[in-house]
Amino acid sequence: MTFNQIFERFSSRYLPASLSDAAMMRFRALGRALPVIREAPVSLDENADHLVYVCSGATKLVAHASAGRDQVVAFHFPDELIAVPARAEHSYTLYTVSPSELLVFDYADFADLARGEPAVLRMLLDCARKSLGRCRDKSLALGRKTAPERLAGFLVGMAVRIGAPQDDITFLDLPMSRRDIADSLGLTIETVSRQFTLLREQKIIETVGKSGVRIRDLLALEARAGYLIEAA
Amino acid sequence: MTFNQIFERFSSRYLPASLSDAAMMRFRALGRALPVIREAPVSLDENADHLVYVCSGATKLVAHASAGRDQVVAFHFPDELIAVPARAEHSYTLYTVSPSELLVFDYADFADLARGEPAVLRMLLDCARKSLGRCRDKSLALGRKTAPERLAGFLVGMAVRIGAPQDDITFLDLPMSRRDIADSLGLTIETVSRQFTLLREQKIIETVGKSGVRIRDLLALEARAGYLIEAA
DNA sequence: TCGATTCATTGATCGAGATCAATGAGAATC
């Protein structure tokens, strides 16, 4: 895919149609397309925040603690926008999880340019708030939920984001490895694997190869996820 | 403190000086002051997002999971601005942690009004991004750090935010209880207490009554917090 | 001033999930 095609996708999804051609060109001038990259860290300058558009593929944002312990802070799928923070007390790295086409901006430059375009600022705000909402839910899961609840919640979230519903079964093709899932849920690969086995034994899911999951009972999965019982 | 005084503090901190009087009045019309409230949940409509300015006191934003398990998502101190989300899979409640004066806005109304004021939108964006950064760091702590690291990191963070440096000692007056700290760190009160005892035994801190902490060795605390070793 | 209540600390024991260790199942390389 060419830079123009990638930028076109980005702009049609995230820039207002009302934007003038001149303004559009200015945003375009800030973007840099990263061609298809196989599973690898995305090399970004650690001293600045970045804004990354996932055109195709999938990525994970990883926070690094000492002793090589990693925490996947978020996964991202096509047509999503991510803010990648500069290095601070902890460093963050964006990795592709499958071959991906990305569009990268310097966050500060982009936000500065957006000062003249309230609709773009509003879009950045909505984007940050969505990430914040997900991150808060994740904090709750990491701080207070059990391993079965975490995996159930993860699968429900993935079903919503990348699930393919067929009849009353939802099919998932998970692009990330068990290690990635473990690093996202604050567990080990072994525990994740055991939880998959339990869900399989209870006929709630079936697994197809390494990455396929057929969700047979989404309601049971939601019930396991430790969500609050819906108030009336 | 009167509504006008509270709004004045808010606007001088968060609204641009360049704002027209008319625009200022429109923002003011959206605000509602909550007078000094003793430690209690802040009653907000659960069906809408809110924007809350902490004028004095301290608050905690709590996420509720089933079975009464609570996770403190963030603490807030004077002059800070919080986005309180509406109920979704999980419900969130803002609590005062000490007597507080708050200024409350409906988030959607505020953001809509800000469409005409890019500087205000930019402020909301910065605010959301700061919360997101903190939340990501918290996810790392909850997912991958040990109890000693979590308490050390918590104390370092509090030292930065509400610490009173005197000579080479930083004094902290923690407004929140051990339960709040435990709910923030994903631990139990007992574990938090034991970690305080350990830090005391190692002469890194002294505790003064229930809420006072004298940090004698901030560097040791930072070393314990599991931050990445600074790269060159 | 004295219980009563709440909150922090300390000790004893337990258990969910980590760690250690082996095996199994694909996919990539030649």
Add this chain to the structure above:
DNA sequence: GATTCTCATTGATCTCGATCAATGAATCGA
């Protein structure tokens, strides 16, 4: 098509932090 390599699964054991149970210290109301 055998040979690695990598990744997922399963089992055995261990450990950190949870849970259960007292005790101590402050604050509050009468």
